[in-house]
Amino acid sequence: MNTQITRQFHLYISKPTRKRTLLEQYRHWRAVKKPPYKHVVQIGDPVLRMVCKEIPRNEITSSKVQSLVQRLTNVMRRKGLTSLSAPQIGVPLRMFTAEQMDHHLKSIPQEEINKLGMAPFELKVLINPKLQIVDETLIEEGEMCYSVHNYHAVVKRHKAVQIDAFNAKGEPCKWFAQDWQARIAQHEFDHMDGVLFVDRMDSRTLTDSMWKMYNDQGKLYW
Numbered sequence: 116m117n118t119q120i121t122r123q124f125h126l127y128i129s130k131p132t133r134k135r136t137l138l139e140q141y142r143h144w145r146a147v148k149k150p151p152y153k154h155v156v157q158i159g160d161p162v163l164r165m166v167c168k169e170i171p172r173n174e175i176t177s178s179k180v181q182s183l184v185q186r187l188t189n190v191m192r193r194k195g196l197t198s199l200s201a202p203q204i205g206v207p208l209r210m211f212t213a214e215q216m217d218h219h220l221k222s223i224p225q226e227e228i229n230k231l232g233m234a235p236f237e238l239k240v241l242i243n244p245k246l247q248i249v250d251e252t253l254i255e256e257g258e259m260c261y262s263v264h265n266y267h268a269v270v271k272r273h274k275a276v277q278i279d280a281f282n283a284k285g286e287p288c289k290w291f292a293q294d295w296q297a298r299i300a301q302h303e304f305d306h307m308d309g310v311l312f313v314d315r316m317d318s319r320t321l322t323d324s325m326w327k328m329y330n331d332q333g334k335l336y337w
């Protein structure tokens with residue numbers, strides 16, 4: 116271990132915080148300190164490395180599980196994400212949500228949408244998912260995760276998969292996912308077993324999305 120770096124890190128995390136602004140104070144007061152959180156946990160949090168537990172089928176309609184579904188959906192939408200898993204809001208249970216709204220695609224060039232095979236789809240709540248590979252062809256594409264904030268890298272994923280799960284009503288459901296949807300499904304399914312995209316990436320492609328801005332601004336933001 117590099118002691119100097121460790122010391123610097125220690126100094127960084129232990130330096131006294133400045134007085135909060137009113138807005139920061141309000142956010143602090145509103146923040147949820149116990150899971151399920153209203154924020155998305157970051158890499159290093161042990162919950163992201165846990166093998167998540169199944170939810171007993173007869174508990175899916177319980178108020179506890181239903182409020183988890185609601186929280187997960189709300190956080191996903193509030194952050195403008197296409198998908199989010201329960202461990203990412205601090206709950207190591209086998210559940211994820213996915214939804215591709217029209218407005219998600221508005222900022223993406225049409226060529227990119229066609230190339231990646233992106234298409235809008237309605238909200239899916241997938242509980243106790245099982246994944247089956249339908250087309251083994253491996254596709255290399257850039258991928259990111261809100262729990263590894265600001266970073267992206269190239270990851271190989273199978274072209275088509277099928278997820279068998281239970282929906283929020285506790286009914287069996289299927290998701291045949293190909294192209295971009297298959298990538299989403301495999302990424303979120305990995306979260307069920309404590310696997311992150313950084314475990315599967317081509318490490319030489321790992322990129323800080325802000326790298327160019329640091330050069331343009333001539334400084335780092337810490």
Ligand SMILES: [Zn+2]
Pocket residue numbers: 259260261262302306
């Ligand atoms: Zn993720």
